[in-house]
Amino acid sequence: MTRRARACRRLLGVFAIAAVHTAAADAADDAFVTYKSLTPEVALEAAQAAMKTCRDRGYQIAVAVVDRSGQPQVLLRDRFAGLPAPDTATRKAYTALSFRASTADLARSIRDGRMDAALARLPNVAMLGG
Template sequence: MMLALGAAPAAASDDALVVYKSLTPEVALEAAQAALKKCRDNGFQIAVAVVDRFGQPQVMLRDRFAGLHAPDTAVRKAYTSVSFRTATGDLAKSVRSGQLDPGLAQLPHVAMLGGGLMIEAAGSLLGGIGVSGAPGGDRDDECAKAGLDAIRDKLDF
């Protein structure tokens, strides 16, 4: 009987498992630090968060003089980019243009404001990075992009 169980087709057992890639805490921290540095170099005090593919925070950094709202908003931007699998700036434009229902912006933990980007490698969603506190979502986006650029060589692109 044990021989029969051991001879089960591999495909059946493969269907029972989900395999995914995730960022190490060190790589997530490196991305956050690069985003923080970019904003500092531009004269902005911000908060930056990196979340995993499930929207759970891995790293959150807040500069000394970043606004009180910045940490929560950074996490929400990163979460939103992962949840909707797109940049939050694009989502904000879609809501303003009427392409997306504005009610989506009222969902818990969602922030449809520029500054949230997905972290992807080789077609796999790894997480998201969110920046809050620069004057405008486009500047938050620049800092988030600097975070992605800093880790690009460590990912399977």
């Protein structure tokens, strides 16, 4: 093999290694995602605003704010809200997130036959208006 052929072969080897490392770096970049998340302060402010609106309308409620994975970030229960209110609020927030729709709209869709009623029986789902 000539000297030039060996140099060419080494250069091709370097390019092949560089291509593999570049592909691995691209794959690593695709392996991670970036997203925005509410701060606890903003989540608390949203929950307090919802509670105030309901109080002003004469309702004693619980309100939950969940993060993008459905985990509760804030849960507030008004002093006279019923015993199941915190659980229901958390399940409603999880449901709205999971189906990307208000729970009142989902309940209407089931009632009108546009959505399978079996979906309402999934764990942690609460398709209720209000």
